Structures are given as C-alpha cells and as structure tokens.
Amino acid sequence: xxxxxxxxxxxxxxxxxxxxxxxxxxxxxxxxxxxxxxxxxxxxxxxxxxxxxxxxxxxxxxxxxxxxxxxxxxxxxxxxxxxxxxxxxxxxxxxxxxxxxxxxxxxxxxxxxxxxxxxxxxxxxxxxxxxxxxxxxxxxxxxxxxxxxxxxxxxxxxxxxxxxxxxxxxxxxxxxxxxxxxxxxxxxxxxxxxxxxxxxxxxxxxxxxxxxxxxxxxxxxxxxxxxxxxxxxxxxxxxxxxxxxxxxxxxxxxxxxxxxxxxxxxxxxxxxxxxxxxxxxxxxxxxxxxxxxxxxxxxxxxxxxxxxxxxxxxxxxxxxxxxxxxxxxxxxxxxxxxxxxxxxxxxxxxxxxxxxxxxxxxxxxxxxxxxxxxxxxxxxxxxxxxxxxxxxxxxxxxxxxxxxxxxxxxxxxxxxxxxxxxxxxxxxxxxxxxxxxxxxxxxxxxxxxxxxxxxxxxxxxxxxxxx
Amino acid sequence: xxxxxxxxxxxxxxxxxxxxxxxxxxxxxxxxxxxxxxxxxxxxxxxxxxxxxxxxxxxxxxxxxxxxxxxxxxxxxxxxxxxxxxxxxxxxxxxxxxxxxxxxxxxxxxxxxxxxxxxxxxxxxxxxxxxxxxxxxxxxxxxxxxxxxxxxxxxxxxxxxxxxxxxxxxxxxxxxxxxxxxxxxxxxxxxxxxxxxxxxxxxxxxxxxxxxxxxxxxxxxxxxxxxxxxxxxxxxxxxxxxxxxxxxxxxxxxxxxxxxxxxxxxxxxxxxxxxxxxxxxxxxxxxxxxxxxxxxxxxxxxxxxxxxxxxxxxxxxxxxxxxxxxxxxxxxxxxxxxxxxxxxxxxxxxxxxxxxxxxxxxxxxxxxxxxxxxxxxxxxxxxxxxxxxxxxxxxxxxxxxxxxxxxxxxxxxxxxxxxxxxxxxxxxxxxxxxxxxxxxxxxxxxxxxxxxxxxxxxxxxxxxxxx
Numbered sequence: 002x003x004x005x006x007x008x009x010x011x012x013x014x015x016x017x018x019x020x021x022x023x024x025x026x027x028x029x030x031x032x033x034x035x036x037x038x039x040x041x042x043x044x045x046x047x048x049x050x051x052x053x054x055x056x057x058x059x060x061x062x063x064x065x066x067x068x069x070x071x072x073x074x075x076x077x078x079x080x081x082x083x084x085x086x087x088x089x090x091x092x093x094x095x096x097x098x099x100x101x102x103x104x105x106x107x108x109x110x111x112x113x114x115x116x117x118x119x120x121x122x123x124x125x126x127x128x129x130x131x132x133x134x135x136x137x138x139x140x141x142x143x144x145x146x147x148x149x150x151x152x153x154x155x156x157x158x159x160x161x162x163x164x165x166x167x168x169x170x171x172x173x174x175x176x177x178x179x180x181x182x183x184x185x186x187x188x189x190x191x192x193x194x195x196x197x198x199x200x201x202x203x204x205x206x207x208x209x210x211x212x213x214x215x216x217x218x219x220x221x222x223x224x225x226x227x228x229x230x231x232x233x234x235x236x237x238x239x240x241x242x243x244x245x246x247x248x249x250x251x252x253x254x255x256x257x258x259x260x261x262x263x264x265x266x267x268x269x270x271x272x273x274x275x276x277x278x279x280x281x282x283x284x285x286x287x288x289x290x291x292x293x294x295x296x297x298x299x300x301x302x303x304x305x306x307x308x309x310x311x312x313x314x315x316x317x318x319x320x321x322x323x324x325x326x327x328x329x330x331x332x333x334x335x336x337x338x339x340x341x342x343x344x345x346x347x348x349x350x351x352x353x354x355x356x357x358x359x360x361x362x363x364x365x366x367x368x369x370x371x372x373x374x375x376x377x378x379x380x381x382x383x384x385x386x387x388x389x390x391x392x393x394x395x396x397x398x399x400x401x402x403x404x405x406x407x408x409x410x411x412x413x414x415x416x417x418x419x420x421x422x423x424x425x426x427x428x429x430x431x432x433x434x435x436x437x438x439x440x441x442x443x444x445x446x447x448x449x450x451x452x453x454x455x456x457x458x459x460x461x462x463x464x465x466x467x468x
Numbered sequence: 469x470x471x472x473x474x475x476x477x478x479x480x481x482x483x484x485x486x487x488x489x490x491x492x493x494x495x496x497x498x499x500x501x502x503x504x505x506x507x508x509x510x511x512x513x514x515x516x517x518x519x520x521x522x523x524x525x526x527x528x529x530x531x532x533x534x535x536x537x538x539x540x541x542x543x544x545x546x547x548x549x550x551x552x553x554x555x556x557x558x559x560x561x562x563x564x565x566x567x568x569x570x571x572x573x574x575x576x577x578x579x580x581x582x583x584x585x586x587x588x589x590x591x592x593x594x595x596x597x598x599x600x601x602x603x604x605x606x607x608x609x610x611x612x613x614x615x616x617x618x619x620x621x622x623x624x625x626x627x628x629x630x631x632x633x634x635x636x637x638x639x640x641x642x643x644x645x646x647x648x649x650x651x652x653x654x655x656x657x658x659x660x661x662x663x664x665x666x667x668x669x670x671x672x673x674x675x676x677x678x679x680x681x682x683x684x685x686x687x688x689x690x691x692x693x694x695x696x697x698x699x700x701x702x703x704x705x706x707x708x709x710x711x712x713x714x715x716x717x718x719x720x721x722x723x724x725x726x727x728x729x730x731x732x733x734x735x736x737x738x739x740x741x742x743x744x745x746x747x748x749x750x751x752x753x754x755x756x757x758x759x760x761x762x763x764x765x766x767x768x769x770x771x772x773x774x775x776x777x778x779x780x781x782x783x784x785x786x787x788x789x790x791x792x793x794x795x796x797x798x799x800x801x802x803x804x805x806x807x808x809x810x811x812x813x814x815x816x817x818x819x820x821x822x823x824x825x826x827x828x829x830x831x832x833x834x835x836x837x838x839x840x841x842x843x844x845x846x847x848x849x850x851x852x853x854x855x856x857x858x859x860x861x862x863x864x865x866x867x868x869x870x871x872x873x874x875x876x877x878x879x880x881x882x883x884x885x886x887x888x889x890x891x892x893x894x895x896x897x898x899x900x901x902x903x904x905x906x907x908x909x910x911x912x913x914x915x916x917x918x919x920x921x922x923x924x925x926x927x928x929x930x931x932x933x934x935x
Contacts, residue, residue: 050700053697054575054577054697055575057575057577057697058578108524109524110521110524110525110754111525113892200893200898201666201669201670202668202670202753202891202893203668203669203670225897226895226896226897227895229895229896229897230520230524230754230896233517233896286669287577287697424669425580426667426668426693428669428694429696429697429700430667430693430696431667
C-alpha cells in the first residue's frame with residue numbers, strides 16, 4: 002500500500018507540488034504547505050538556544066528545573082498558545098556532588114568519572130579495592146559471590162554507533178542494573194564503561210536503580226578513553242586496584258511541573274493530539290539535544306500547524322517533568338488526565354535529539370495503518386521513509402500507549418546523538434539548524450494532519466510485551 | 469627540479485620497486501626497503517601505549533615527569549639502543565590545582581574552564597567582575613585603560629581547522645599574551661575561548677607568559693561550547709558578570725632530564741643526526757598525541773633504520789624535557805653539547821601528533837635543496853608531497869637551527885590534532901595505528917638516508933626572522 006509517487010527534491014522546490022497520493026488530497030496538500038513554511042522559517046533554534054543559554058542544566062527538583070518551568074510558561078505564552086498551564090508534579094531529588102576515580106596500582110592514573118544518576122555516595126575516605134572486570138551484565142550475574150565479594154566491579158562493553166540509536170538499548174542495561182547485580186554478590190562499587198560513543202574524556206551519566214530492601218553500592222561511569230586505560234592495565238595481568246569517591250546523595254522530593262500548552266481545537270468533541278517532550282535534563286550539560294531539541298520541535302510544530310488556521314482538534318504540547326529519573330511527569334499526567342484519556346486521539350514524542358528525521362512509524366490498528374502510509378507523500382520530500390506499525394512512542398508517552406492511545410512517531414538520525422547525550426557536551430552547538438528545521442517541518446506537517454484529519458486514527462490494544 | 473617519477477601505490481605493492489629518481493640510487497633503494505619494513509612491522513604503537521598507560525600525564529617537574537624519564541631509560545635500553553643516558557635539566561614547576569568559572573548574571577551557568585599553564589591563582593574567594601569582550605589580542609591592546617580597568621577580559625576568536633595546523637598559530641597569541649596585555653590595562657583576570665577546534669566541553673590549556681616586573685593576573689580558557697554560552701549572554705546586551713577561581717601556583721624548580729638514546733655510527737668522524745621529540749606533556753591528558761606519538765615515531769624510526777645495519781652516522785634520539793613550559797630541555801641540550809654542535813649533521817623533530825605525513829620540507833642551503841628533492845621517490849609512495857626549503861624544524865630543535873644545523877622535516881595531517889591537543893582528551897585512542905605506521909615508515913627511511921648518505925647536507929645560516 003505504499004504510495005508510488007515519491008518526490009526527491011530540494012526544500013525550495015517543494016512548495017508547488019500537488020499531493021496526489023492516497024488519503025485526503027486536500028488535507029495532505031495543506032500539510033505540505035505547513036511543511037514548507039516551517040522548513041523556510043521557524044523559531045525552533047531560538048527556543049532551544051533560549052532554554053539552554055538562559056536556563057541551562059535542569060535536573061528534576063533543582064533550581065534549574067524550577068527556572069525551566071518558569072521560562073517555559075513565559076516563552077510558550079509569548080509564542081501565542083491559547084492556554085498555558087503548569088501542572089504540579091512531585092519529583093525525586095538527587096545531588097551529584099563530586100566524584101573521582103583513580104587507578105592505584107599497577108600504574109597510578111586519575112580517571113574521568115561521574116556518578117551514575119541516583120547513585121548513593123561513598124564514605125568520605127572513598128572506597129579502595131581490587132578491580133574485577135566483566136564484559137557485560139549477564140557475565141556479572143553468572144559469577145559466584147566468592148569471585149565478586151570485596152571487589153570494585155568494572156563492566157566493559159562498548160556502545161555501537163548506529164543511525165537508529167539501537168546500540169544504546171543494547172548497552173544501557175549495565176547502567177540500570179549493574180549496581181544491584183554487583184551488590185547482591187558482595188561487590189563494593191561498580192564502574193562502567195560509559196554508555197555512549199564519545200571519544201572525549203567526559204563520562205556519560207544516566208539513571209541507575211536500586212531495589213528497596215536490597216544492598217546498595219555506588220555506581221560510576223568512566224569515559225571511553227579512561228575505560229581503555231583501565232583495560233590496558235587489566236590486560237597486563239597485574240592486580241589492578243582502584244579508588245572511587247562520591248558525595249552523591251538523595252534529598253527529599255521536590256515540586257516540579259508538567260508544562261502544558263494548547264492550540265485550542267475548533268471542535269470540542271474532536272479530542273486532543275499530544276505532542277510531547279521533556280523539560281528536565283541531566284545536570285552535566287545544558288540539555289540541548291536531550292531534550293531541549295524536543296521541546297523546541299514540538300512547541301514550534303504546534304505553532305506552525307496553527308499558522309494554517311485554527312485546528313479542528315486541540316494540539317496539546319506536553320513538556321514533561323522528570324523524564325530522566327523515573328517518568329514522574331508522565332505518571333502524574335496520566336493520573337491527572339485519566340478521565341480524559343479517551344479524548345486523546347494520538348501521541349507523538351520528540352526525544353532523540355535534533356538530527357534529521359529519516360523514518361515515520363506508528364502504533365495503530367492494522368486497519369488504520371494503510372491510512373498512515375497514505376501520508377507519506379507529505380514526508381518523502383523531506384527524505385523520510387516509511388517504517389513499520391511498531392512504534393514504541395517514547396518514554397514519556399508509553400503510558401498513554403498502554404491506555405490505548407495510538408502513536409505516530411518519527412525516527413531522528415542518532416548517528417552522533419550518543420557522542421553527546423547525558424554528557425557535559427550536550428550543548429547548543431551540537432544542534433545543526435538545518436537538520437532541526439527539517440525535523441520541525443516534519444513534525445509541523447504531522448501535527449497538521451493529526452489535528453485536522455476528518456477521521457481520527459482509532460485506538461490500539463495495549464502493546465503487551467513491548468514496554 | 470622535482471623528480472618526474474612518482475608512485476601512487478598501496479603500501480603492499482611498494483617493496484619491489486626500484487628507485488630511479490635523482491640522488492644515490494643504492495641509498496634510496498635501501499631507504500625504500502627500510503620504509504617498507506617499518507610500514508609492515510613496527511613497535512611505535514606499543515611504545516606510545518606504554519608511555520600513556522604506564523606513565524600518563526607528565527608535566528615538567530611532576531612525579532609523572534620523573535616516572536617518564538625512568539620509563540624511557542628502561543624502554544629505550546630494551547629497544548636495543550647502543551647508548552641511553554639521562555642528562556640533567558632544571559625545569560620550572562607549576563601546579564594546576566582546581567579552576568572554576570561561572571556566569572553570575574544575567575543567567576547563572578557553570579562553565580568548563582582550566583587555568584592557562586603557568587598562570588597565577590586567584591584569591592581564595594575568587595574574582596567576580598563584569599566581563600569585557602574583545603575579538604582578539606590586537607583589539608584588546610587598542611583599548612584604553614578606562615575601558616578595561618576592573619573587568620574580566622574575555623578574548624573571543626575561533627581556531628580554524630586546517631591540515632597544516634596553521635589555525636593554531638593564528639589563534640595562540642591571545643593565550644601567551646592575553647594576561648599581560650589585559651593586566652597592563654587594569655583588568656582583573658583573562659578568560660579566552662580555547663585555542664582548539666574541539667566541540668567537547670573540555671578546555672584547552674597551554675602556556676601563558678608574564679613579564680618580570682609587570683602586573684600579573686590569572687588566565688583561564690573555557691571550552692568552545694562554553695564560549696558560545698558566554699557569547700549568547702553577552703549578545704543579549706545585559707551586563708554579564710563572571711566569577712573565576714583558581715588555586716594554580718608555581719613551585720621551586722625541579723630536576724628533570726633529556727633522555728638521549730643512540731644507535732652508534734660506524735664512522736666517528738661522520739657526525740650525528742638528531743631525531744627529536746619531547747617527553748613531557750601537559751597534565752590534563754595522557755600526552756598521547758603531544759608528544760607520546762613523537763617519542764614513539766623517532767624512537768622506532770632510529771630502531772628501524774638500524775635494522776638495516778650499523779649506520780654510518782650516529783642516530784641520536786633526543787627526548788627533550790619540558791618543551792611545554794619554556795623549552796628547558798632544548799636550551800640545556802644546546803648548552804651541554806655546544807662544542808659538539810658542528811658535528812650535528814641534521815635535526816628532525818616529531819611534535820605534531822600521529823596523523824599521516826603529507827609533506828617533506830627542509831631548511832638547507834640553496835645548493836643542497838635539489839639533493840633533498842632527489843629523495844622524493846622514497847617518500848611519494850607514502851602519499852608525501854614535496855614542500856619548500858622553509859622548514860621551521862619544531863620548537864625543540866629551533867635552537868639547533870639558529871646554530872647552523874639544517875632541518876629535514878615532515879608535516880603531519882593536523883586536521884584533527886587541535887581537537888585533542890592540550891586537553892584531557894589527548895589519549896591513546898586518538899592515535900590511528902595505520903596512520904602512525906605510515907609516519908614511522910617515513911621517518912625511518914629519512915633516518916636511513918640522513919645517517920648513511922655519502923655527503924652530509926651542509927650548514928644553513930641562522931634563519932633570521934623566522935623564529
């Protein structure tokens with residue numbers, strides 16, 4: 002059912018082309034006009050420049066987080082949204098403090114390290130112990146307590162670079178699960194090779210988890226070059242000893258907010274489409290690609306779609322609180338809007354940076370999927386290909402999917418994303434304005450279609466086993 | 469006079485080719501064999517892996533510096549040099565301590581900063597002041613005292629990326645001269661955009677200088693993304709205030725050493741050829757590209773040239789002490805070997821990383837230059853082109869040049885060099901083993917030619933005005 006008409010043209014040549022594929026030709030023609038206007042002129046870069054430069058790091062519960070909520074309320078009102086509100090969310094709070102790691106023997110060296118997000122700290126004197134290397138989390142879990150006890154467990158394993166970002170998913174379990182697995186075998190600390198592709202001497206943070214009632218040990222990441230250094234020393238066959246220190250600590254939970262901004266629909270019975278991103282960031286960078294870019298994309302897409310006239314359905318931008326440390330905002334939103342879930346026509350999330358969009362996928366009923374495919378003439382001129390009816394949606398909207406809300410999703414080119422993600426280098430300069438504009442054009446056209454289509458795109462059964 | 473015979477072949481195809489260009493065909497044929505053996509099998513990567521992983525940072529006068537001298541003595545003896553000695557050098561000593569920089573207003577942010585090498589520290593409470601931006605050092609010098617007094621001077625200016633590394637030379641004067649120039653106008657501190665091309669959130673160190681009897685203020689570098697952040701805030705038109713803090717300090721001078729290793733020549737009257745690199749490094753990285761690579765290249769080149777049989781001239785590898793903070797080793801060497809300078813037939817330095825060699829140049833008399841050109845059939849198959857008779861030699865051997873010693877020099881591809889140079893990311897993984905081998909092959913063949921040529925390459929007059 003893939004449309005046979007495909008355009009491969011430069012952005013400037015798109016405007017005049019009639020849409021002749023499947024679907025509602027008038028709707029798609031207007032969507033193409035929205036796309037082209039957004040491609041030529043949009044404010045997304047200004048939005049993410051403002052958020053990163055005027056607010057910067059905004060870890061959930063921090064001063065920066067509160068500043069981000071205040072910034073978003075002002076900025077979204079100024080952008081012309083009909084309704085802008087902050088909905089209260091309770092978020093866990095954690096302070097990174099300082100972290101150090103060094104090789105004590107055989108060849109003393111200081112390593113570039115960070116505490117994993119949510120990790121406990123160490124005693125003030127630090128922890129010194131011999132290092133036990135494992136290749137991955139499964140190898141660790143297969144060991145006996147006698148092998149692990151009293152060691153600092155080092156978990157190796159490189160993150161593969163790929164356009165679809167799939168290397169991250171393969172590599173990240175050690176970060177989430179390493180400290181619990183190692184602690185259960187008597188280890189005193191965990192150090193992982195960063196879950197990222199960067200060759201800079203900056204380690205990659207991101208959440209780790211503990212299990213209530215189970216032993217807790219501190220978790221650290223070291224940069225890829227530092228992991229190489231450690232592996233060199235381990236390969237000498239000498240007993241390697243490390244010392245780690247961290248003042249990380251958890252604090253009482255704090256107040257944050259989901260920031261919600263709407264372009265009101267002309268038909269109150271037609272429901273809402275959700276365009277989602279998250280407002281919080283990790284604390285090391287300024288949160289440009291994760292997820293300032295998403296904030297800018299969904300905000301500007303809603304504005305661009307509205308420039309074509311009042312939408313039939315309400316376009317609701319949701320900037321979620323605390324995605325990074327437990328999806329507090331996503332859970333609070335669903336709780337607060339439970340009665341309204343049936344009116345949620347679709348959900349779309351932007352949380353994979355500012356790279357060019359290269360694929361459209363969805364999670365809809367089998368009956369509706371051909372209709373989505375019929376939209377491709379709008380997106381193919383942007384270099385976007387058709388994916389499958391298997392979209393995961395994204396971390397924040399997953400809970401909506403479990404409640405039957407269908408997803409229409411874009412894949413961003415993530416080839417470089419994990420060079421910067423969750424590191425100090427997640428800064429504005431990593432965003433290419435032309436790539437960002439391409440993404441904004443895609444999301445803008447999608448927002449127009451979803452908000453103005455004659456029919457909605459149905460419900461989906463809970464996607465069991467895919468969360 | 470450029471030879472008309474050029475080969476453009478893969479490394480594996482080189483071995484059998486007869487050398488038919490100008491010069492001594494037998495000498496060049498044997499040099500080509502040295503080249504090919506070095507290309508196929510050399511220990512350079514092992515050498516730099518050892519230095520960076522077993523010693524690591526080795527700032528002049530530090531424990532690491534002493535460890536590097538000890539490491540080099542053992543390693544060079546093990547590599548089969550006939551004579552390995554350490555010659556005492558007094559070096560200045562400086563400790564970086566910690567440095568922080570933050571924007572206080574209008575939008576508070578913490579910046580990634582380092583102290584410039586040799587900088588004084590700040591009072592314990594730091595220095596807070598309004599920021600004055602200048603585009604470069606010349607702009608600063610053109611200002612009046614009333615404009616500068618009481619400010620933290622921020623010196624902008626990006627470092628251009630280029631194969632020949634020339635962007636560094638254009639950008640680095642602000643680092644050397646910024647603090648003195650700003651202090652003379654009453655500034656309280658200097659912050660520069662890093663002299664480097666990296667987009668990582670790691671600042672670039674390197675020496676700054678003071679003038680005895682003139683006012684001293686502390687100097688800092690911030691990373692390129694942090695410079696962008698600062699410039700965003702300056703561009704808002706609001707008064708920007710920063711706070712900087714540093715515990716950097718100078719200490720009494722310390723003992724270090726030039727490490728000298730020779731492959732003894734068969735003809736004591738034929739003199740020595742010098743192959744130079746520096747053993748010290750900055751303290752932030754492990755000194756892989758600056759100048760562990762050079763240490764590995766010149767060491768291995770001497771060994772490879774010796775594999776072809778005893779050289780006629782002595783091949784002297786000199787691993788200089790303290791290049792980075794004042795050329796202590798270069799000055800001490802010249803002082804100690806003054807009577808022997810006439811026996812120095814040539815000097816060649818490797819101190820621009822481990823990138824592929826792309827150009828051969830020299831600094832010889834006009835009469836000798838055609839003879840150097842006649843060597844190109846040995847080098848062209850490696851993708852090396854002929855440069856000019858204008859080589860600068862390198863920082864450590866410049867003083868030999870001023871004493872009449874001719875240079876034969878290679879240019880390494882420096883396109884990526886200033887992404888890592890003088891930052892924490894100067895680590896082993898930045899060295900591509902294949903590129904390193906190409907460089908080793910070039911230097912090995914050159915060592916063979918210089919050590920075994922029937923005639924020496926003369927003297928050069930002091931290259932006035934080029935230092």
